[in-house]
């Protein structure tokens with residue numbers, strides 16, 4: 001029997017933003033582009049998403065906490081990571097190298113592992129005005145992270161641009 005081609009695996013990292021319940025749009029778009037998808041949610045994001053519905057869509061458990069030593073790894077290694085939506089909190093901690101959620105741990109290690117990573121920030125104009133945010137985006141860009149999303153006021157009018165994450169990662173349609 002010929003070898004099955006490797007189906008690439010996308011990690012979708014979801015933060016606790018008001019748009020998080022719509023993450024199914026990104027999962028469906030990635031699957032349409034023939035990628036397998038696993039979702040990593042921050043602990044607070046678990047309150048924003050329909051966990052059972054997302055797990056049914058992906059066929060994988062949502063990861064939010066570290067596994068215990070000796071437990072098998074529930075997801076394969078990622079070929080790419082999309083952080084969508086990304087909150088002010090997680091963006092600033094990621095850029096600072098803080099790793100106090102599983103999502104941040106995965107993001108901090110993705111850089112060292114050379115995994116292509118895209119981020120779609122979702123925050124208010126007041127959050128975006130904080131000087132730490134601009135510095136964090138500069139750091140992430142220096143790390144090679146592909147930054148998308150709209151200005152806060154644009155996001156409100158045009159909807160959240162889920163599929164842009166896949167385009168930033170050069171995942172073909």
Ligand SMILES: Cc1cc2nc3c(=O)[nH]c(=O)nc-3n(C[C@H](O)[C@H](O)[C@H](O)COP(=O)(O)O)c2cc1C
Nearest residue numbers: 015016017018042044045087088089090122123124
């Ligand atoms: C209904 C609701 C919507 C929120 N939307 C956003 C958002 O779009 N962007 C953001 O940065 N924070 C938002 N927050 C605040 C974050 O949930 C909060 O900063 C949290 O600590 C983020 O945690 P996380 O980065 O670990 O997901 C929202 C909070 C609530 C209650």
